[in-house]
Structures are given as structure tokens and as C-alpha cells.
Amino acid sequence: MKRNYCLSLMLLALFGMATPFATDAFAESVPSSHSTQQAKKITGKVVDVTGEPVIGASVLVKESGTGAVTDIDGNFTVNASVGSTLEISFIGYKAATVKVTNASSYAITLQDDSQALDEVVVTAMGIKKDRKSLGYAIADVNADELMRNKSVNPINSLAGKIAGVNITQGGGAAGTGSQIILRGGTSLERDNQPVFVVDGVIYDNSTTVVGNSAFDGSLSTASTQANRVMDINPEDIENMSVLKGSAAAALYGSRAAAGVIIITTKKGKEGALEVNLSTKYTTQWAKTLPKTQRKYGRGFAEDQYTGGKYTGTTYNDFSYNSWGAPIDNNTPTYDNIDDFFQQGGAWDTNVSVAGGSKNGNFYLSGSYYNQDGIIPNTGYEKATFRFNGEQKWKIFTFGANVAYSQANTDKTLTSAGLYGSNGSGTMMGVFRWSPTDDMKHYLNEDGTRYRMFGDRLDVVDERDNPYWILNKNKLKDNTERFTGNFSVKADITDWWWISYRMGIDSYTTDDSKVLAAGGVYKLAWQKGMYSENSYRYKYLSTSLMTNFNKQFGDFNLNLMLGTSTDDTRTWSNYRMAWNFEIPNFYAFDNATNDNRDFSSARHQKRLVGVFGEFRADWKNMIFLTVSGRNDWTSTLPVENRSYLYPSVSGSFVFTELLPKTDWLSFGKIRASWARVGKDTDPYSLDTALWPSQKFLGNRTGVSNFWMSGNATLKPEITEATEIGIELRFFNNRLKVDYAYYTNNSYDQIMSPRLSNATGYILRKVNAGDIYNKGMELSIGGTPIQTKDWTWESTLNVSGNRGTVKNLLEGVEILYVTDVQVGNAKAASFPNGNFMAISGSQWKRDDQGRVILDKNGLPTKATGTNSTNVEIGNREPKFSGGWNNTISYKGLSLNMLWEFRVGGHVYNGTEYAMTLAGISELSAQREKIEVSGVNGSGEFVTNVFEADKIYTYNGKEASGRTIIANYYQDIYPYETANFMTKVNALRLRTVSLSYSLPKSLLAKTNVIKRASVTATANNLLLFTNYNGDPEVAAAGSGAVGSSSVGIDYCGVPSTASFSLGFNLTF
Incomplete structure (x- = not known):
């Protein structure tokens, strides 16, 4: 262990030589001869209120600027003269000062400062503010809380912990994404997920769609897709702040109509060098598999007639379906569903090195995650690297953040599989396979595909065996991502600073698909198909900000002004070839020109904004904030491309006027109003020309694009109001936060269908109005707090109802995606629900009774008013979570329950x-x-x-x-x-961790902290739904009302158990 520790120090030293603060960081504790001429040697020990040593605390001699950090026993040694002041500080504790006397040794106790940590939050543009000054709701989750139910996808770590945040995981496939919605959707056709900001730079969270993969909810071409926030290493995150209301996010302008999530990554801290190593192994298994019948075998019942007279019923086995004869005791049966899934597993290893001084700090990390999925031959692999550094020089503070990640996914077709096929989706095949047929029998002895009915059935009318799909059809994607930013801040005076930031977010996703010859596809692909798609995303941003803060008597005034410029570019290139000349050789040169196709697209968008915020408070009791941002976008016409987003918020800490009591510690009321919005996609104003590789007998040319341009588009606008109250009781042991909000989103940019006579299919117009209203309640506290025992508990509940007030005249229903199962579709209705399910129904009389036909069976209703009616609403009535942490000395038990009441799911x-x-x-x-x-x-x-x-x-x-x-x-x-109106209670996470005593670790002289953690996820689910109601048929995309609440042959959710340890040197 010592040898590894020394090696880490050597590597850090080599790395540190290249950093501008290296010399300062390692030489800080070495006093100069000048500063110690009149000083004497002072020793001491720093402990917490329990008497445990505080390792790595900073001990600074105020007058000389020299200092030291406490060792593993909490001890320190400095040189200071009599009358000097020692300043002792460490994160999570209140700073202490000690006056040096004639004594040569000092015992110092630091008091916990959890309340102070809770009072400062990160808000828009990365500005830290006192929580009590905010006129809107904000929630944040720190690193410790995120790690309690750590997920490879940081979004999942927020589930159940914040009121008003709805997270839907896209199933149990390796590398699958999740979607996150704050306070309901605000757009009929645009992305309704919040914008992510990482260390001050916009971070793209798109669900990357390439080639024939899922596109905006396309089930006919679906495969597992990741949302790009998964590229972040969760271990690098210091804090996540969720800005749910428009007033909180208004400074981000047209990007923030759906809210903002601010991620702050870790930095080095002043003090001794720290090396952290953690590793964890997780085992996973499929949970909530669909229930099946095992009474009847493959085939169908067939009535026999002679001369038109019924003579009896026989069974015919010429069918994949299981409507055949009852299974007798002599017929073998197979548990195809249970046998198909394997036990998945994942290794997660992280290492980080951090250090710093009073003038600089750095943080360097690397991670590797390797997962085998519960579906054979599927997996997900991710490697990340990050460097964060900061250096102070005179009035300047320079910062640099650089991150690189690479992610690889081996996946399979889900849902119904490929367009034009008869069931090439893996999971549909698994769930529909007859119990009398062994699904593992998919090959003949010569390696060709086993055909259950031989030549009795055309190939394109057959069903592919799921094992054939997994072993023969190869779907892969690879994403490489680079993000970085450089910043400089000048503290001109103690009340005026200026900062500049430049950032980049760039990634490339390469997707490939091999469909083996002889599979169940359209005839053109019978000799195989191969496709490649390359999607590149590049975002550049710059921002310049200045801030003034002055105190005038009882008034504190703050003015912030800034400007930003964003440039976003995307490129995509798609190639496909089929009907190969040489069998099983999947290359573009192996296909003729008639059997090759390609397409490419390029988009660019620019956004320029100026913004400002004025804050005033009186006696630290009454707070007022007024902000505004004006954006200019390249995607809207000249007369509409400039638009203003104002906001105003205020809060009143009324307990400042009340007599101090033991039971009421703090009380605040707040209110806010704001307006934000969204622009549109590039090139929506003019009708584009669409190049065709095959046009008029293989001659190249162009044709009109299927989307008609509209040169009069305006931005979508969302106006939001919020009122709330915060109360704290019994010296902050009990906290209550309640918010009520409304969001009115109008001038929606939607694309209704046009008449065929126009020559186009769709045209973007401004029409439609979405209205959301809801409430959020959070109750948290510490019921038990003694020297050894602590119990922390938080309950949050929220409910939202989204309705569509109007649509374009003549539009009676809006389908945003092509999510459709049978006659069930994700839809929005005018004067109805935004997240509705439309469908068909039986014919009924005026009393709602089913009308039977001449056969005595229900009659199908026909016509638009009967086949496209609102059947249900996918939005829960309310949902929430209950999070508990019980600690006894070094032991800590955490349990997170999630619940939902109401909301329909279509099975x-x-x-x-x-x-x-x-x-x-x-x-x-x-x-x-x-x-x-x-x-x-x-x-x-x-x-x-x-x-x-x-x-x-x-x-x-x-x-x-x-x-x-x-x-x-x-x-x-x-x-x-x-349809099921769902009620569900889920044990999302239960974890038990043990931190070894510091007194024991002190004997090693190397290890500062050590812990071991066992975690189980998704162990229990109580629900009236046949399956897992947390479903989104088309994955993690959240365009419009998304596919939440529609379950269609997806990869089942998983339960897992993990065991890991963490060491800090």
C-alpha cells in the first residue's frame, strides 16, 4: 500500500511540473527565512466535536501568510510569533481563530457547519447566492447524496430526491438512457428536457439518433440509445443544482424554457495532496418479466366444413402464434423468457488525485466502466478523464477544465424491430415465442438459419429467432467526446469583478449496423445489409460578465451584466449498402451502385445574448431580484429574431420581525414571475432542396424537401409564476418547503399536415397553448441527532397537470411522434391533456353501454371521432420519494422509496x-x-x-x-x-456503508479514509400494473409529450446488487 501511495505521489509530481501552480502548491508549507525570523515553533491538534481528528484542515498564520495542513492524526506544526492569529478551516466546519500566546501547543475543536453549507446554492450563470435571498424554488444534491445510489447515468441519481423532477429510465438494456422532465412539458414538438450546464458551459444531452435507429420515438426502428449526460463520470460531480422555475433559469434565455440543471465538478482543496481510489462490482438481473400462459401450444383452431355444414374443429400448427391445442403431459415445454436473460455485471473503477494551496488547486481523475447486459452479446463500456485547475495571480484567477470520454455500446433491436420486417425486434420475439418450441434452436447443422416452416412460408413473412438476431445482426455505436473551458476572473476591488469564459463541447458518434443474409427482412436485404452513420456535434461559447456589489446603509445592492455568444454545428453522414455480391462480406465496395445509398446533412445555429440582473436586499430580510435577457437567433426571421426574457422575484424573511422562539427557526415567503422561450431548428424559414442520389434513372438532382418553410415564425414563449413558503423549526431540525406554480406556453411551433395538393407534407407554424399548473412539497429533518446516532429523513411530493388550451384551427389531435401500438398513440388534444393516450373504442349508446353486433360481440366504432379519442392521461396525479439515512458511528444505512399515484400506462x-x-x-x-x-x-x-x-x-x-x-x-x-391507472411503490435504493475509524487508519500512516458499501437497487415493487410502469417505449428522447407511459416489448427493468470500497490516501 505504501508503495502505491509513493507511486501516486511521483505521478502527481511529474504532472504538477506542467501546471502553473505546481511550485506554489508543493512549497506552500515551507516557510521562508524572512517570515520566521521572529517566530517560534507552534504545534497543535485539530479535532471535531466528537474528538475525531480532522485530517487535511488548513492552518494559516494570518500575518505571514505561511501555514500547514493537519496530518492523519489532526496534528500540525507552524512557525508563528506571539500575538499572531491562526486561522483554521476545513470544508463542512465553521472556521476557527486562535491567538498565539506564550503557549507552544494548542488543542482546537471545529464545529459542524452543515447549516452554512445548506445556505449557499449555485444559481444561473454559476453565481452562488444565499438560499434565503431567492424568490423561487431551487434544489441541489451534493456528491455524498449522489453516491448513495450512484448510477452510470447521473440523471438516475436524482430519482425520488427532488420534488417536481420526473425521471423515466429507458429500460434495463446496457447503456440505455433516461429522460428528465421538470414541472411538465412546455413544448408540443420541441425537446422538453432541461438544459445542462457543466462548469459554466452548455452540455448537450441529446439522445443521439443515427442511421435507422430510434428517431423521435420511432418504434419501427428502435434500438437502445443513450442520453449524452452519461458521458460524465458521476464521481467527478461535486454538486447538481436543479433550477425548476423560469425565474430561476431566465438568464439562460431561449435554452431554458424547460429548466436548467447546473453541474459543478470537483476541484482540489487547499491542504495536503489526496489520492482517492474506488471500485465497485454490480450484478444485475431482469425484473418484472411479463406473465405468460403455458397451457396451449403453437398453432390455431380451424373449423371444418363439408358442403357448408360445420363438421368439427381441428388444430393447425402452421402459425407462430400460440392459439393451438392444449399442451399434454408428453409435450416438452420451454421457459424461453426466463432462459433468455443472463445475469449482467459491471465493474466501475475510479481514481483521482487532488491538491492545492491558497493560490491554486487541481483535480485529476480517470474512470473505467464495463458492463455486460442482461441480454446476451450486449454491453456498455465507458472511459473518462478529467482535469480541473485553478491558479491565482495578483487580482486574477485563471481556471481550466478539460474532459475526455469514450463510450461503446453493443446493442440489439428492440420493440418491433426494423421497418418493413415482420418482427425482427429481439424482445418482441422473446415475449411472443411459443412455450412448445425451443427458442435456442435457431441454426441448422450447416450454420444456416433454421426455418420453422421451411418453404411453406415466404422468408419475409417469417419471424426471426431472437438468438439469430443477437448472434448474426451486429449493432454498435461509439462516442468520443471532448469538453473544456478556460476562464479568467479579475477582482478589481472587493466590490467589482470581471470574468471571461470560453467553452467547447464536441463529440462524434459512429453507428454501424450489420444485418446478416437470410434474415427476415424485406426482399432487397435478403443478401444482407450494412450501414454506417457518423454524427458530429460541436458547440462553442464565450461569455463576458461583470458584477458590482455595494453596501449602502441597510441596503445591499448588486448589479450583474453580461453577454454571451453560442455557435452550434452538427454534421451527419449516412451510408448503406445491401444485396452483397460476396456473401457475408459487409463492405460498400461489395455492392453495386444500385444497391448503395447515402445521405448527408449539416446544420449551424448561432445565438447571441445580452443579460443583466439587479439584486437588492434590505437588512438581509427583504430581497428583490430583477433580471432580463435579450437573445438574437439565426433561426428566426429578421423581424422576429430579437426577443426579451424578463423576470422578477422577491422574498421576505418574516422571522426577522418576530421574537426569537425555540420552535420557529426560520420563515420565508417568496414569489416570482418570468418569461422565457425557445426558437426553432436551423433552416425552417425557407423550403430546402433535398439532394437525391438516385433521381431520374440514377442521374443526380434535387427535389423539394417534404417540410415547407415558413418565413414568419416567432419564438415559443413560456410565462411562469410561482409562489412559495419555507419554514424551519426547532433549530433547523425540521424543514418545510411548499411551492405552487403555473406555466403558460404559447405561440407553440408545431408542424400540422398539409394537403397533398401543396406538394409538401408538413409546415411549421406558430399555434397552440400548453398550460401547466402544479405543486411541490418537501418535508425534511433530523428526528434523531446524538453523539453516535443520526436519522435524516426527507419526503417530497409533487403533482402537475398539463393541458392543451388550443391548437391550430382544424387540428383536432396532435401526434408529435410515431409512437403507436395497435391503435394506441401518444397524443395531445385541444382543451384536453398534453400527455394523453388516444385510441379506438367499442361502439356505445347514450348511456355508455357497449352495443353488441349480430354475433353478440362488441361492435367496433368507426370514424375519426371513434378511432382517435382520448382514452387516458399518462401524467401521474402526484408522485414523490421518501429518503432516509440512519447513521451510527461509522455505519450508515440509506433507503430511498419512490411512489406514484394515478396516470395511465398502455401495456x-x-x-x-x-x-x-x-x-x-x-x-x-x-x-x-x-x-x-x-x-x-x-x-x-x-x-x-x-x-x-x-x-x-x-x-x-x-x-x-x-x-x-x-x-x-x-x-x-x-x-x-x-390501460392501467397506475399506483406504484418502489424501493429504489437501499445501501449500507461502513467507514473505518480514523484511529485505526492512523496506524497505517497512509490511509486517511476508508469505507465499504453494499447497495441494492430496485429490489421491491408494489404495483397494480402487470410489469414495471416506469416505461418509455421509444427510450430517453423527450420530444413533445414523449413516449412515457407506453410499454411495448422493451428490455425489462433490472434489479441489482453491488459491493464496493473507497480509499483516500
Whole structure:
């Protein structure tokens, strides 16, 4: 261990030679001869209130500027003269001062300062403010809290911890993304996820879409996609601040209509060099698998007729579906679903080195994450590196942040698979496979694909075996990302500073897809298909800010002014080839010109803004903030490209006027109003020309793009109001925060369909109004706090309701994505719900009773008003989390529960399995009962039994075939039959950690801190839904109302257990 520690020091020393503060950082504790001429040697020990030594505390001699840091026992040695002042500080503790007397040894106790840490928060533009001065809600999560349920995706670590934050994980596939929504959606067609800001620079969080992968919710081409915040190493995060309201985020202008999440990464601290090493292994397994029937085998029931007269029913096995004969005891069955999933695992290793002095600091880290998915042949791999440095010189402070990451994903097709195929999606195949067929039998002895029906069925009408898809079709993506920023700040006086920042965010995603020859695709791909897509993103930004702060009597005034410039560019190049000349050789040169295609696109967008904020407070009791930002965007017409975003907020700490009491520690009321908005995509004003590689007999040319331009577009606008109250009781042992808000988003940029006579399909226009209203309640406190015991508990609850006030005249329903399962679609309705589910229904009378047809079965309603009606609302009535941490000395137990009440989920997985005769529901085929109104107006209940004969469509038919037709055609037509109004309670995380005593570690003379942690995620789920209700059929994209609440043959969620340790040297 000592040898490793020395090696770390050597590496750091070599690295430090290249840093501008290296000399200062390592020589700070070496006093000069001049400063020690009249000084004497002083020793001491720094401990906390429990008597444990404080390691790495800074001990500074105020007069000379020299100092030291405490060692592993809390001891220090400095040179100071009598009458000098020692300043002792360490993060998380209140600073202490000691006057040097004739004594030569001092014992110093530092008091906890958790309240002070809680009072300062990071707000817009990275400015730190006192929490009590804010006129809007803000929530932040520190590094310790994030690590309690650490996820490779930092978004997931916020789940259940902040009121008003809804996170949906995109399933259990390796490398899958998550989406995050703050206070409901504000845009009908634009991205409704908040903007991420990392160390002052906008950080793209797109769900990268390339090639034939999922696009804005496309189920027919879906595969696992990551959201790009996953490129950050969670171990590098010091703090995440969530700006939920428009007033909090208004300074970011047109990028912040959906809120802002500010990520601050770690820095080195003044004191001794620290090396941190952590590693963790996680095992995962599939959870909440769909329930299936194992009574009936593959095939279908077929009525026999002779001379038009019914003669009996037989079974035909010429079908993939399981509507066949009952399975007898002599027929082997296979548990295809359970046997398909493997136990996944992941290694997560991190190392960091940090140090600093009073004039400079640095932080250097590296990480490696390697995951094997629960689906065979899938995985996710990520490596990250980061350097943060800061150096002070005279009035200047220079900062530099650089990060590099590389992520690789091996994935598979999900949902329904490829467009134009008959079930090439892995999970659809798994969930629909008959229990009488061994799914592992996918190859013939010669290595060709096993065809269950041989030549009896055309290839394009077959279903691909999931094992064929996994082993033969290869889908990969690789993302390399570089981010960085350079900043300089000049403290002109103690009340005036100027800062400049330049930042870059650049990444490239390369996606490739191999579809093996002989699979179930359209005929053109029978000899294989290969595609590549390269997507490049580059964002450059600069900002200049100045700040003035002065005290005038009882008034404190602050003025901040700034300007920023953003330039965003994207490039994409897509190539595809098929029908290869040489089998199984997937190269573009192996295909003729007729069997090759390519396309490319390039976009650029610029945004220039000026902004300012004025703050005033009186006696640190009444606070007022007025801000404004004006943006100029390149994507809107000249007359509309300049727009102003004002905001005003205020707060009143009324307890400053009340007599001091033991029970009420703090009370504040707050209110805010703000206006923010969004512009549009590049090149939306003019109709673009679309190049075609194959045009008029392979001659190149161009044609009009399918989107008609609109040169009169305006920005979307969101006006938001918020009122709230904060209360703290019993010396801050109990905290309550309540907020009520409204968001009105108008001039929506939407794309209604045009008449075919126009020559276009869509045209962007300003129309539509989304109105959100909701509440957020957070109750937290420390019920128990003694020398050895601590219990911290936080309960948060929030509810939002989003409605569409109006749409474009003549538009009765808006489908933002192509998310559709059967007749169920994600939709928005005028004067209805923003996150609605539309669908079809049975015909009903004026009393709402089902009308039966001549066969005694429900009648399908037809026409637009019957097939595109609002069936449900995907937005929960309310949701929240309950987080508890109980600590006893070095032991700490954390439990996080999440809950939701209300909100519909459409079970498209059960829908698909029912059609295939494999769902648990479809096992109820010996008898069904159907109630409704018959042709005479009488309410009746009809019973159909499998072994009886009925008149059906004018002729005799067995009850067995009628029941099968009912489940495959009539029952699914009623969309509500697969809808569930969900209630759910989930144990999201439970973790137990143990920190070794400092007295024990002191004996090593090397290890400062050591801990071991065991964590289990997603162990328990109590719900009335058949599956996991946390679903988004199209993954982590959140365009418009997204695909949240629609479940369709996705990779099931996982439960996991992990064990890890952390060492600090």
C-alpha cells in the first residue's frame, strides 16, 4: 500500500511540473527565512466535536501568510510569533481563530457547519447566492447524496430526491438512457428536457439518433440509445443544482424554457495532496418479466366444413402464434423468457488525485466502466478523464477544465424491430415465442438459419429467432467526446469583478449496423445489409460578465451584466449498402451502385445574448431580484429574431420581525414571475432542396424537401409564476418547503399536415397553448441527532397537470411522434391533456353501454371521432420519494422509496402477447362473457364456451374459434382494455456503508479514509400494473409529450446488487 501511495505521489509530481501552480502548491508549507525570523515553533491538534481528528484542515498564520495542513492524526506544526492569529478551516466546519500566546501547543475543536453549507446554492450563470435571498424554488444534491445510489447515468441519481423532477429510465438494456422532465412539458414538438450546464458551459444531452435507429420515438426502428449526460463520470460531480422555475433559469434565455440543471465538478482543496481510489462490482438481473400462459401450444383452431355444414374443429400448427391445442403431459415445454436473460455485471473503477494551496488547486481523475447486459452479446463500456485547475495571480484567477470520454455500446433491436420486417425486434420475439418450441434452436447443422416452416412460408413473412438476431445482426455505436473551458476572473476591488469564459463541447458518434443474409427482412436485404452513420456535434461559447456589489446603509445592492455568444454545428453522414455480391462480406465496395445509398446533412445555429440582473436586499430580510435577457437567433426571421426574457422575484424573511422562539427557526415567503422561450431548428424559414442520389434513372438532382418553410415564425414563449413558503423549526431540525406554480406556453411551433395538393407534407407554424399548473412539497429533518446516532429523513411530493388550451384551427389531435401500438398513440388534444393516450373504442349508446353486433360481440366504432379519442392521461396525479439515512458511528444505512399515484400506462407488451396467444390473459379461452346492449335495446350478458357451437356471421362456428378471434381482433380494438391507472411503490435504493475509524487508519500512516458499501437497487415493487410502469417505449428522447407511459416489448427493468470500497490516501 505504501508503495502505491509513493507511486501516486511521483505521478502527481511529474504532472504538477506542467501546471502553473505546481511550485506554489508543493512549497506552500515551507516557510521562508524572512517570515520566521521572529517566530517560534507552534504545534497543535485539530479535532471535531466528537474528538475525531480532522485530517487535511488548513492552518494559516494570518500575518505571514505561511501555514500547514493537519496530518492523519489532526496534528500540525507552524512557525508563528506571539500575538499572531491562526486561522483554521476545513470544508463542512465553521472556521476557527486562535491567538498565539506564550503557549507552544494548542488543542482546537471545529464545529459542524452543515447549516452554512445548506445556505449557499449555485444559481444561473454559476453565481452562488444565499438560499434565503431567492424568490423561487431551487434544489441541489451534493456528491455524498449522489453516491448513495450512484448510477452510470447521473440523471438516475436524482430519482425520488427532488420534488417536481420526473425521471423515466429507458429500460434495463446496457447503456440505455433516461429522460428528465421538470414541472411538465412546455413544448408540443420541441425537446422538453432541461438544459445542462457543466462548469459554466452548455452540455448537450441529446439522445443521439443515427442511421435507422430510434428517431423521435420511432418504434419501427428502435434500438437502445443513450442520453449524452452519461458521458460524465458521476464521481467527478461535486454538486447538481436543479433550477425548476423560469425565474430561476431566465438568464439562460431561449435554452431554458424547460429548466436548467447546473453541474459543478470537483476541484482540489487547499491542504495536503489526496489520492482517492474506488471500485465497485454490480450484478444485475431482469425484473418484472411479463406473465405468460403455458397451457396451449403453437398453432390455431380451424373449423371444418363439408358442403357448408360445420363438421368439427381441428388444430393447425402452421402459425407462430400460440392459439393451438392444449399442451399434454408428453409435450416438452420451454421457459424461453426466463432462459433468455443472463445475469449482467459491471465493474466501475475510479481514481483521482487532488491538491492545492491558497493560490491554486487541481483535480485529476480517470474512470473505467464495463458492463455486460442482461441480454446476451450486449454491453456498455465507458472511459473518462478529467482535469480541473485553478491558479491565482495578483487580482486574477485563471481556471481550466478539460474532459475526455469514450463510450461503446453493443446493442440489439428492440420493440418491433426494423421497418418493413415482420418482427425482427429481439424482445418482441422473446415475449411472443411459443412455450412448445425451443427458442435456442435457431441454426441448422450447416450454420444456416433454421426455418420453422421451411418453404411453406415466404422468408419475409417469417419471424426471426431472437438468438439469430443477437448472434448474426451486429449493432454498435461509439462516442468520443471532448469538453473544456478556460476562464479568467479579475477582482478589481472587493466590490467589482470581471470574468471571461470560453467553452467547447464536441463529440462524434459512429453507428454501424450489420444485418446478416437470410434474415427476415424485406426482399432487397435478403443478401444482407450494412450501414454506417457518423454524427458530429460541436458547440462553442464565450461569455463576458461583470458584477458590482455595494453596501449602502441597510441596503445591499448588486448589479450583474453580461453577454454571451453560442455557435452550434452538427454534421451527419449516412451510408448503406445491401444485396452483397460476396456473401457475408459487409463492405460498400461489395455492392453495386444500385444497391448503395447515402445521405448527408449539416446544420449551424448561432445565438447571441445580452443579460443583466439587479439584486437588492434590505437588512438581509427583504430581497428583490430583477433580471432580463435579450437573445438574437439565426433561426428566426429578421423581424422576429430579437426577443426579451424578463423576470422578477422577491422574498421576505418574516422571522426577522418576530421574537426569537425555540420552535420557529426560520420563515420565508417568496414569489416570482418570468418569461422565457425557445426558437426553432436551423433552416425552417425557407423550403430546402433535398439532394437525391438516385433521381431520374440514377442521374443526380434535387427535389423539394417534404417540410415547407415558413418565413414568419416567432419564438415559443413560456410565462411562469410561482409562489412559495419555507419554514424551519426547532433549530433547523425540521424543514418545510411548499411551492405552487403555473406555466403558460404559447405561440407553440408545431408542424400540422398539409394537403397533398401543396406538394409538401408538413409546415411549421406558430399555434397552440400548453398550460401547466402544479405543486411541490418537501418535508425534511433530523428526528434523531446524538453523539453516535443520526436519522435524516426527507419526503417530497409533487403533482402537475398539463393541458392543451388550443391548437391550430382544424387540428383536432396532435401526434408529435410515431409512437403507436395497435391503435394506441401518444397524443395531445385541444382543451384536453398534453400527455394523453388516444385510441379506438367499442361502439356505445347514450348511456355508455357497449352495443353488441349480430354475433353478440362488441361492435367496433368507426370514424375519426371513434378511432382517435382520448382514452387516458399518462401524467401521474402526484408522485414523490421518501429518503432516509440512519447513521451510527461509522455505519450508515440509506433507503430511498419512490411512489406514484394515478396516470395511465398502455401495456403494449401485453397487447402483442395477447395477439400471439401467449399472455396470461389469453389463457382464459375456455369461456368468455360479454355484456352489452343487443339489437332490441336489451342489456344482456352473452357467454361463449370453447366446446359449444354458435351461429357466427350466418353460419355455425365453434366457440373456440370465436374466442380466439375475440382476443385477436375485437378485444384489442378497445384500447382501454390494455390501460392501467397506475399506483406504484418502489424501493429504489437501499445501501449500507461502513467507514473505518480514523484511529485505526492512523496506524497505517497512509490511509486517511476508508469505507465499504453494499447497495441494492430496485429490489421491491408494489404495483397494480402487470410489469414495471416506469416505461418509455421509444427510450430517453423527450420530444413533445414523449413516449412515457407506453410499454411495448422493451428490455425489462433490472434489479441489482453491488459491493464496493473507497480509499483516500
